[in-house]
Amino acid sequence: MNIISTKSNEDKVNTITEMCKLFKVSARTLRFYESKELLFPIRRGQNRLFTKSDRGRMKLIMQGKRFGFSLEEIRQLLNLYNFGDHRTRQIKQTYQLGLKRLSSMEQQKKELGVAIKDLKAQLQLCKDLLLKRGADSRDL
Amino acid sequence: MNIISTKSNEDKVNTITEMCKLFKVSARTLRFYESKELLFPIRRGQNRLFTKSDRGRMKLIMQGKRFGFSLEEIRQLLNLYNFGDHRTRQIKQTYQLGLKRLSSMEQQKKELGVAIKDLKAQLQLCKDLLLKRGADSRDL
DNA sequence: GTTATCCTTGACGTCAACGTCAAAAGAATT
DNA sequence: AATTCTTTTGACGTTGACGTCAAGGATAAC
Incomplete structure (x- = not known):
C-alpha cells in the first residue's frame, strides 16, 4: 500500500470477471458496451482493466436501463459525467440533452x-x- | 343514439386506423399485440373492432412500456384488470404478480x-x- | 362495373442487445 | 513441458418488438 494512495479504491482496477460479478452482467455485455463506447477500459497487454470511471459509468448504465432508456440514449448522457476533456460546444449539447432527459x-x-x-x-x-x-x- | 346507451363512449368501438391515431401506433403494432394476446378486438366480418376494454388495455400497455416492462410482463399484469372471468387460482397468481410489480x-x-x-x-x-x-x- | 379505399393474412426484413461458439494467446500451476 | 484458466477477437445465432412488402377480400364512391 503506497502512502500516496490513501483512497484505496479510487484507483483500483478490475478484471473483466470481477466486473461481471460486481454488476451481474456477462463478459460479452461488457465488451459489447466497450464496442459501443459506453465503457473505456484500459489495457494491460491485451487484457481489459476497468477503472473507477468505468464502474461509475456502469452504475449509470444499469440505472438508465432500469428506467427504460436505450444504450444509445445512455451513451450520449454519459458524457455529462466526463465533460472535463471535451470542447465547449459539445458540452453545451450534452447539457441541453441532460435538461431534456x-x-x-x-x-x-x-x-x-x-x-x-x-x-x-x-x-x-x-x-x-x-x-x-x-x-x-x-x-x- | 339508442335510449339504452346513455354512456355514449362506454360501448363505442374503434376501427384499427382510429386506434392507430388514438394511441399513435401502427396497425402492425395493434395486430402484433393481438397476436401476443394483449388485445382482444371483436370481429365484424373479418375486420377488427376495438372496444373500451381494448382502449383501457392499450393505455396500460403504453404505460408499462414507458416504465421499461416487456410486453410479456405487461400481458401477465393485464389480467389483473379483467379478473371477472377467470378462475380463483389464476386470479390469486395474478394478484401475487401484481404485488411484486x-x-x-x-x-x-x-x-x-x-x-x-x-x-x-x-x-x-x-x-x-x-x-x-x-x-x-x-x-x- | 370498376375504381379507390380499408382491411386482412402471411411472410420476410430489421434493429437493438446481447448469447454462443471457435480458435488462439498469455499467464499460472503442476 | 504440459495442462489449466482467463481472456481475447471474430463470427454467427437469437429474441423482442416491431417494419415492410405482396396478394387478396370487402365495401363505399363514382
Missing part, C-alpha cells in the same frame, strides 16, 4: 406515481374479490 | 428520485463550467 425523468416519475396509485386500487379490488370467494386472507 | 414500481420511483437528484447536481456542475468558459447564460 431530466424533464423526461421527472415526467416519468409523475406517471409512475399515478400508475402506482391505480395499481394499488386494482389490487384492492382483486383482493376483495378473492376474499369474497372465500380465500384465506393469510396468503394474500 | 407494485413493489418493483415503488422501488423504481425511489431510484428515479435519486437519479433525478444526481442528474440535477451534475447539470449544475456542467452549467458552472460552461459559464466559466464564457458561455452566454441566456442559452442555458
Whole structure:
C-alpha cells in the first residue's frame, strides 16, 4: 500500500470477471458496451482493466436501463459525467440533452406515481374479490 | 343514439386506423399485440373492432412500456384488470404478480428520485463550467 | 362495373442487445 | 513441458418488438 494512495479504491482496477460479478452482467455485455463506447477500459497487454470511471459509468448504465432508456440514449448522457476533456460546444449539447432527459425523468416519475396509485386500487379490488370467494386472507 | 346507451363512449368501438391515431401506433403494432394476446378486438366480418376494454388495455400497455416492462410482463399484469372471468387460482397468481410489480414500481420511483437528484447536481456542475468558459447564460 | 379505399393474412426484413461458439494467446500451476 | 484458466477477437445465432412488402377480400364512391 503506497502512502500516496490513501483512497484505496479510487484507483483500483478490475478484471473483466470481477466486473461481471460486481454488476451481474456477462463478459460479452461488457465488451459489447466497450464496442459501443459506453465503457473505456484500459489495457494491460491485451487484457481489459476497468477503472473507477468505468464502474461509475456502469452504475449509470444499469440505472438508465432500469428506467427504460436505450444504450444509445445512455451513451450520449454519459458524457455529462466526463465533460472535463471535451470542447465547449459539445458540452453545451450534452447539457441541453441532460435538461431534456431530466424533464423526461421527472415526467416519468409523475406517471409512475399515478400508475402506482391505480395499481394499488386494482389490487384492492382483486383482493376483495378473492376474499369474497372465500380465500384465506393469510396468503394474500 | 339508442335510449339504452346513455354512456355514449362506454360501448363505442374503434376501427384499427382510429386506434392507430388514438394511441399513435401502427396497425402492425395493434395486430402484433393481438397476436401476443394483449388485445382482444371483436370481429365484424373479418375486420377488427376495438372496444373500451381494448382502449383501457392499450393505455396500460403504453404505460408499462414507458416504465421499461416487456410486453410479456405487461400481458401477465393485464389480467389483473379483467379478473371477472377467470378462475380463483389464476386470479390469486395474478394478484401475487401484481404485488411484486407494485413493489418493483415503488422501488423504481425511489431510484428515479435519486437519479433525478444526481442528474440535477451534475447539470449544475456542467452549467458552472460552461459559464466559466464564457458561455452566454441566456442559452442555458 | 370498376375504381379507390380499408382491411386482412402471411411472410420476410430489421434493429437493438446481447448469447454462443471457435480458435488462439498469455499467464499460472503442476 | 504440459495442462489449466482467463481472456481475447471474430463470427454467427437469437429474441423482442416491431417494419415492410405482396396478394387478396370487402365495401363505399363514382
